[in-house]
């Protein structure tokens with residue numbers, strides 16, 4: 493099949509080329525949008541990532557120029573109008589679980605860095621400053637952590653937390669028996685968020701979870717709570733988070749995703765002015781750590797993404813069952 497691959501970095505090209513099962517693939521560094529959709533004219537399939545836009549308008553344009561299949565190189569699909577793709581009879585396939593540990597370990601990296609301030613210590617020591625002032629952390633052992641969403645990533649994260657000796661509270665509409673056995677205590681969302689030291693988000697972005705962390709919910713949490721979001725930016729109301737950081741309700745914030753990340757993340761803005769007041773403000777806070785959506789970026793995850801992407805394409809071409817088709821919630 494002829495496949496247009498959008499939003500590619502060198503690592504995408506390397507891993508996809510290595511695992512290509514014989515398809516004609518063309519890499520585009522550009523993100524997919526209404527403007528760039530023309531690049532995929534005449535291709536059978538498009539392969540997209542988290543910040544590519546696959547709305548009704550883009551689908552219409554691509555469908556008219558021969559689109560038969562959409563393959564996502566990721567698990568989340570909030571950027572695709574799956575309902576409309578279904579009406580066009582264009583299957584949307586994804587990589588549901590390429591390496592839950594990659595994202596779970598990154599969430600723990602954010603916690604450890606924010607807590608023990610290793611990023612600050614590194615810079616201090618490089619300048620010959622061995623002072624320990626303001627580097628105080630807490631023990632994670634015996635601390636309470638709220639995990640919102642215990643799917644693939646949430647469960648991997650709970651297993652890591654268990655190793656640190658944390659007490660784990662969780663909320664998920666579908667609690668896991670295996671996690672209960674591990675000692676995870678399930679409750680309502682509001683009950684789970686209260687009286688914990690750390691909250692970590694691992695649920696998908698849907699109409700129900702948009703702004704799950706908002707001004708009202710922030711009033712319920714223990715002052716000084718650490719908030720970690722490695723899921724999707726839209727889960728938190730950034731404006732409310734900034735207020736909560738200023739008032740001290742949120743003690744520290746670790747983000748791998750940001751509400752308005754598209755257009756910034758995956759690009760080099762080091763010589764440019766960041767035209768986003770909220771992002772600039774967050775970057776300036778001493779208790780905020782932001783990484784540019786790199787939770788997935790491990791060798792194991794990239795290998796799995798490439799393999800499953802081509803399995804998906806091969807299954808479509810062969811008319812085999814599409815096991816990784818995105819199901820539309822009706």
Ligand code: NAI
Pocket residue numbers: 566567568588589592595640641642643644645646663664665666694695696697700701722723724748749785786787788789
């Ligand atoms: P998953 O589908 O295995 O698990 C999601 C869990 O969230 C399910 O157990 C589901 O029941 C639960 N859930 C749904 N609605 C909920 C709600 N209202 N409250 C609490 N829980 C709810 O997905 P997986 O693989 O664990 O990924 C989770 C999210 O992580 C993805 O949707 C994606 O947005 C994000 N992600 C981020 C990456 C990164 O690089 N930072 C990479 C991969 C995924």
